Amino acid sequence: MHPVFRASVPFVMALALAACGGGGGSPGANGSSGASSGTGGSTTTNPEGSWLSFTPNPVELSGYEGESIPFKITATSSRTFTKPFNVAIVDTSGTITTDVQISALNEMTYQASLSTSPKLPAGLTQVNLEVRLCEDAPLTCSKPLPGSPWKVPLKVNVKSTTEAAKRLALSAQSLQAETYAGEQVELNLDGTFTGDLLNTQFMVGVYDKGGLSNVSYTQTAQGFKATLKSAAALQPGEYNSNVEVRLCRDDPATCRLPISGSPWTVPLKLTVKNASNLSTLLRVPGVGAWSSFQGNAAHSGFVDATFDATKFSRRFSLPANAMTESTNSVATDNGKVFMTLGKSFDSEFELLAISEADGSILWRSSLGKVNRANSPAVGNGFVFVVTDDVTNDLWVFDQQNGNLVSKTAIGAYTSSRAPTVAGTDVFLMGGYDYDRGMTAFSSSLLSKRWSSPMQSALRSSPTPAVDVENVYVFLDGKLRVLDTSNGNLKWVAPGPDANAVGEQSVTLSGNLALTYGSGISAFDLTLRTVAWSVANSNVVDMAVGNGMVYSVAGMSTVLEARSLSDGKLQWTSESLGQDNFRSVVVVRNLAFVSGRLRTVAVDLATHKVVWNYPRGGNLAISSNGVLYIMEDNRSVSAINLQ
Incomplete structure (x- = not known):
């Protein structure tokens, strides 16, 4: 007696399939295959065939267009036979492939491994697979x-390839960026696997078909992350390419076995601009020096001018050939740009003056070996810098030639x-717990005018806002107002959280003093009370103009505009x-917002981004209509706004 599926004839599956015109088949121990047509339904047998059962029965599969779905059918016998026989699994509809393997699980149980055809159309396909057991050739099976045949x-x-493609969620449907001749820009493309992709074995490949960028990527169980770095050799002009994302069961470079839905195509557009445009500088009527933090003594971050974003061009870019404090910003006055340079803590610092006309260095002056030099301020033909060291000094330089005019010791200064x-x-305010205070220095007398003690629970030194009569500083939950003439404390107004500790920046606008840090509060300077207050996660910079208060919100990804009133x-x-x-700076029609990697301009009428620049940092606008971006990598970009 021999178990079912045992056969002794040679293996002739491929020949038999060719003769039958399609379908799948496999031998038992040795065997052949044939073909037959059928439609879906219940297993059909005659009473003599009850000795052979199939699992699963029926077979129900789900997959995607273009993919082959592997599956198994197990046959269990309750009889044995003395004569050898051949076995065939027959399908003439083309629903399954010819790749069929049959293996013995034990003497009475066999398993067939099959796969659906990758050519099946989207929709439901129903067929009967015919199982033949024959003592002769199963093609004729006389x-x-x-009980043979069984169905x-x-x-x-x-599912369609459209549905299959939804299993990969891309971070962008298109990529575009601007860069400058001789420079590179990076773009990111991330993908997230969903559905059955999370349990499917494959490899990811990301390719720029046009060769505009160099692509690097990493794959995880949940998705992939790709970085595209533009080619440095691209000349000025506009370039278009496609980024192809491949998910493959084999090498993605050839991808002969793609996952359904693959490849995904993401259009890429690169605009390469001229590296510099040294156009003639034109003074913007009514716009003065960028003299201090956020531009002026009110720290408003507002420039009363209108600019056309379609006319912006890069004037020049200064490379990062010297280190500086990453929190520093520039000051501008009289056609010059001023910045402090140096490595932080116990190193040589210097003050640098750059020509707005062409970016050339006009002069540089040493600040000596100090722990830190803060951002410069300008006015009255001077540049003012505070250094933090064993002795803390206010330095005064001549704007024209960089000569040191005055150096005055002050209390410890801890602000950049x-x-x-x-x-x-x-x-300026400085000092620690024991000597904290506000200092007024006269640039005409080149000496201190007064110092006023001011205690705080923290060693913080906010930059004060100043108008004609008063100096405003917010410390430990309270707005404190001093007389500009003598430093006497005039009045104190508690903020929304009187128990707050530390500093907040102050901005002046009309009859309001606005403080910001962990939220925004507006103080009525006549009533000396909080006029309104809103919570926000963390406001680093704020601009006030056009009757609005502008700040970054939404996890630092959107610009908010609030009524000043x-x-x-x-x-x-x-x-x-x-x-x-x-960082936020505002003009009449635009808001410039900068992060670590890029700077954008938002149209105040449409609230849409109308300009992008692939670098970020602290912002300033000069009286010649040039936007300066002091980058975290310690270089400076100058952008013509007119």
Whole structure:
């Protein structure tokens, strides 16, 4: 007696299939295959065939267009036979492939491994797989075993390639960026696997078909991350390519076995601009020096001018050939740009003056070996810098030639922001717990005018806001107002959280003093009380102009505009993109918002991004209509706004 499926004839599956015109088949121990047609339904047998059963029955599969779905059918016998026989699994509809393998699990149980055809159309396909057991060739099967043939229903639900493509969620449907001749820009493309992709074995490949960029990528169980770095050799012009994302069961470079839905195509557009445009500088009517933190003594971050974003061009870019404090910003006055350079803590620092006309270095002056030099301030023909060291000094330099005019010892100064210039005076707060205070320095007398003690629970030194009569500083939950003439404390107003500890920046606008840090609060300077207050996660910079208060919100990804009168939200911009945006400067029609990696311009009428620049940092606008970006990598970009 021999178990079912045992056969002794040679293996002739491929020949038999060719003769039958399609379908799948496999031998038992040795065997052949044939073909037959059928439609889906219940297993059909005659009473003599009850000795052979199939699992699963019926077979129900689900997959995607273009993919082959592997599956198994197990046959269990309750009889044995003395004569050898051949076995065939027959399908003339083309539903399964010819790749069929049959193996013995034990003497009475066999398993067939099959796969659906990758050519099945989207939709439901129903067929009967015919199982033949024959003492002769199964193509003719004139001597069938009792009960042969058996029919096993097969249902295959094939989803479209459109549905298959949804299993990969891309971070962007298109990529575009601007860069400059000789420079490179990076773009990111991420993908997230969903559905059955999470349990499927494959490899990812990401390729720029046009060769505009160099691509690197990493794959995880949940998705992939790709970085595209533009080719440095691209000349000025516009370039288009396609980024192809491949998911493959074999090498993605050839991808002969793609996952259904693959490849995904993402259009790529690169605009390469001229590296510099040294056009004639034109003074913007009514716009003065960028003298201090956020431009002026009120720290408003507002420039009363209108600019056309379609006319912006890069004037020059200074390479990062010297280190500087990453929190520093520039000051501009009289056609010059001023910045402090040096490595932080116990190193040589210097003050640098650059020509707005062409970016050339006009002069540089040493600040000596100090722990830190803050951002410079300008006014009255001078540049003012505070250094933090064993002795803490206010340095005064001549703008024209960089000569040191004055050096005055002050209390310890722990802010990297510039001091405040108002009229002929310079105001700064410094010191620690034992000597904290506000200092007024006269640039006409080149000496201190007064110092006023001011205690705080923390060693913080906010940059004061100043108007004609008063100096404003916010410490430990309270707005403190001093007399500009003598430093006497005039009045104190508690903020929304009187128990707060530390500093907040202050901005002046009309009859309001606005403080910001962990939220925004507006103080009525007549009533000396909080006029309104709103919570926000962390406001680093804020700009006030056009009757609005502008700040970054939404996890630093959108710009918010609030009414200056009551703090109510008026609008929110579209997404600014993927960056930690923080710095805000506003003109009449645009808001410039900068993060670590890029700077954007938001149209105040449409609330949409109308300009992008692939670098970020602290912002300043000169009286010649040039936007300066002091980058975290310690280089400076100058952008013509007119």
